Amino acid sequence: MSETTVGGPVEIKAVPVRHPGRWVATLVVLVLLAMLVHSLLTNPNFGWDVVFRYFTFRSILVGLSHTVLLTVLCMAIGVVGGVILAVMRLSPNPVLTSVSWLYIWFFRGTPLLVQILFWGYIGALFETVGFGVPFGPEFVTFKTQSLISVFLAAVLGLALNEAAYMAEIVRAGILSIDAGQTEAAQSVGMSRLLTMRRIVLPQAMRVIIPPTGNEFINMLKTSSLAFAIGYQELFLASRNFGSRTLAVMEALIVATILYLVLTTIFSIFQYYIERHFSRGSSRQMPDTPVQRAWKHLTTFRHGTGSGARL
Numbered sequence: 625m626s627e628t629t630v631g632g633p634v635e636i637k638a639v640p641v642r643h644p645g646r647w648v649a650t651l652v653v654l655v656l657l658a659m660l661v662h663s664l665l666t667n668p669n670f671g672w673d674v675v676f677r678y679f680t681f682r683s684i685l686v687g688l689s690h691t692v693l694l695t696v697l698c699m700a701i702g703v704v705g706g707v708i709l710a711v712m713r714l715s716p717n718p719v720l721t722s723v724s725w726l727y728i729w730f731f732r733g734t735p736l737l738v739q740i741l742f743w744g745y746i747g748a749l750f751e752t753v754g755f756g757v758p759f760g761p762e763f764v765t766f767k768t769q770s771l772i773s774v775f776l777a778a779v780l781g782l783a784l785n786e787a788a789y790m791a792e793i794v795r796a797g798i799l800s801i802d803a804g805q806t807e808a809a810q811s812v813g814m815s816r817l818l819t820m821r822r823i824v825l826p827q828a829m830r831v832i833i834p835p836t837g838n839e840f841i842n843m844l845k846t847s848s849l850a851f852a853i854g855y856q857e858l859f860l861a862s863r864n865f866g867s868r869t870l871a872v873m874e875a876l877i878v879a880t881i882l883y884l885v886l887t888t889i890f891s892i893f894q895y896y897i898e899r900h901f902s903r904g905s906s907r908q909m910p911d912t913p914v915q916r917a918w919k920h921l922t923t924f925r926h927g928t929g930s931g932a933r934l
Contacts, residue, residue, distance in 0.1 A: 674874045675881075678865070684875075687861025688882055694778060694857060695844045701783035702843075703836065706790025711820065713795055724791065731788035737849050740781030744853030746772060778850035778857075786843060793835045797828030829901045837894030841887050858882060 664670060678684060712724035731739070747769035754762030772780070801824050809819040848859035856864075858879055866875030 669873070670877065671871065671874045674871055675877050678871075678875060678878045679882075681865065683861050683865050684858075684878060684882075687856055687858040688886075690856055690861075691844065691847050691858040692886070694775075694782065694847045694850065694855075695840070698779055698782040698786055698847070699840050699843050701779070702786030702790050702839075705783070705787030706792075706794050707825075709787060709791035710794035710798060713791065714798060728788045728791055731785050736781065736785050736846060737852060739785055740778060740849055741852055743772065743777040743780045744774065746777070774850075774853055774855045777853055778847075778855045782843065782847060782850070786839065789839060790836070793832055793839070794828070797830075797832035798824055800831045801827050833894075833898050833901050837891075837897070840894070841890055844886055844890065845883065 709724045709727060712720040713728070715721055715724075747767075750768050752765050753768050753771055754765040756762035756764070798820075805823055805827075806819055809823045810816070814822070847857055850857050851860035851863070854860070862875040862879035863872075866872035869875070
């Protein structure tokens with residue numbers, strides 16, 4: 625930029641705007657981080673040598689595998705149930721709509737821990753489960769407590785609760801699609817179910833995937849509530865192991881690190897799934913974390929700025 629004077633144009637020197645507050649905040653954050661790292665490395669009570677040994681113990685690894693199995697299975701059931709409930713909620717049939725609303729109202733309105741305990745001790749309410757004619761004779765009868773194991777009770781508690789939350793996520797995704805597309809599909813003879821499967825749901829996935837990924841990560845952590853009925857997942861396995869070895873805090877640190885590792889892995893998967901379904905919504909795909917890291921390593925920016933601030 626320049627100004628015109630009697631002697632000719634005079635060049636204006638661009639001076640970058642200074643932000644002292646940012647530097648002060650950065651310095652405070654760095655000092656706090658340094659104090660945290662120093663405490664983690666120098667405090668002998670953390671017992672890092674013991675922590676690193678515990679990662680390979682069989683009971684910890686078994687609890688880890690149970691947590692992953694419970695998370696994947698419950699989320700799969702929850703997603704399928706959520707889609708069914710969402711379609712029922714949007715159905716013109718008042719009975720289906722009412723049943724779906726009541727289901728969502730009940731399972732979102734009661735604590736998850738209570739639901740897990742209910743399924744764990746359901747044998748106290750129903751001693752037997754029979755199959756036969758409704759309101760008539762039963763042909764086959766089973767003991768409820770032997771039929772519903774601890775694992776099945778944990779799956780029922782977590783999956784049925786998750787279905788209620790997934791129903792609202794799926795419903796929001798379906799409602800985000802323009803109704804004109806549904807009308808156009810039905811005008812060419814497509815059924816309501818086919819329209820939902822071929823037209824609406826593929827586009828709604830861009831809205832559904834991000835909160836579903838968050839629900840998956842949340843399920844990974846809330847699966848620890850299964851300890852209340854004695855299911856040997858990661859938290860209960862680490863707690864029992866710590867009680868046996870008298871290294872309670874070290875075992876909890878192991879569980880914390882493993883939860884963080886699993887959350888990080890699933891977050892990476894979530895990123896690539898979101899990136900896959902974002903195709904068609906943007907002209908240029910966002911960079912992957914590897915591509916962004918490579919750009920930061922190979923790109924060097926110099927200079928204090930080319931624009932003047934007046």
